Amino acid sequence: MNxxxxxxxxIADPTRRAILLLVASQAMTAGAIASNFDTARPTVSKHLQxxxxxxxxxQKQNGREIYYHINAKQMKEVAExxxxxxxxxxxxxxxxxxxxxxxxxxxx
Amino acid sequence: MEQKTKIHAEDxxxxxxxxxxxxxxxxxxxKAHAEPDILEQWMSNPYATxxxxxxxxxxxxxxxxESTDAQGKVVFRSNGVxxxxxxxxKITRTFELENAPFGVQLEVYEFEPLTDNTSKLNMHVIYETxxxxxxxxxxxxxxxxxxxxxxxxxxxxxxK
Numbered sequence: 459m460n461x462x463x464x465x466x467x468x469i470a471d472p473t474r475r476a477i478l479l480l481v482a483s484q485a486m487t488a489g490a491i492a493s494n495f496d497t498a499r500p501t502v503s504k505h506l507q508x509x510x511x512x513x514x515x516x517q518k519q520n521g522r523e524i525y526y527h528i529n530a531k532q533m534k535e536v537a538e539x540x541x542x543x544x545x546x547x548x549x550x551x552x553x554x555x556x557x558x559x560x561x562x563x564x565x566x
Numbered sequence: 567m568e569q570k571t572k573i574h575a576e577d578x579x580x581x582x583x584x585x586x587x588x589x590x591x592x593x594x595x596x597k598a599h600a601e602p603d604i605l606e607q608w609m610s611n612p613y614a615t616x617x618x619x620x621x622x623x624x625x626x627x628x629x630x631x632e633s634t635d636a637q638g639k640v641v642f643r644s645n646g647v648x649x650x651x652x653x654x655x656k657i658t659r660t661f662e663l664e665n666a667p668f669g670v671q672l673e674v675y676e677f678e679p680l681t682d683n684t685s686k687l688n689m690h691v692i693y694e695t696x697x698x699x700x701x702x703x704x705x706x707x708x709x710x711x712x713x714x715x716x717x718x719x720x721x722x723x724x725x726k
Contacts, residue, residue, distance in 0.1 A: 553607070558598050
């Protein structure tokens, strides 16, 4: 794998992040993915190539069509993928607590 | 250290529970969910600023939230309606991420006083299907990467 093609590079681009979110919900063909963006089709193809090269997406042949899937190895089971979700809420709630404690001080 | 925020999500179910105890009186915990200017503050993070485009904290009210990145680009918008708004006790609302294929979720927030200065939030989130719930749970996977990337970028910029 080309060193430049790392995960960080792959997700540096907002279109590629949007593609990941889109394909996370269902496997799609390149055409179906491209139809969600105003970007030119070859540009979307380039994005798909980069995401595939760094193993975030994988291609599966289904008849004449090639579908892009989120790479199952990158996707974890409920117990594992729940941790970032929990962390996100935990950070939000920590912030809520700090803000409201300050609020309490100010309004004493 | 015990984790403050707990998530209970059973395999194959279409809902999940989030619970958290706060070192705050229940009135302040409720206020943080009921006043848009406070909500904006704790929903924001170093990479995304939350703004309430609309927020009617009342029964039959509705809301629309927007998150923008450091460049002012809209990252996402969400909206919903408030079904129940029971001061210091309970908020029932819907939540929908705009332009995303995740459907509408029903959120029940129960605010529980523990002592005069501590309280507990019990959130029950119900998704349209079990598959949709799991897809939404996977979202922070991408957000996490995004944040990791932004942090990396900050570190690199600092080295410049």
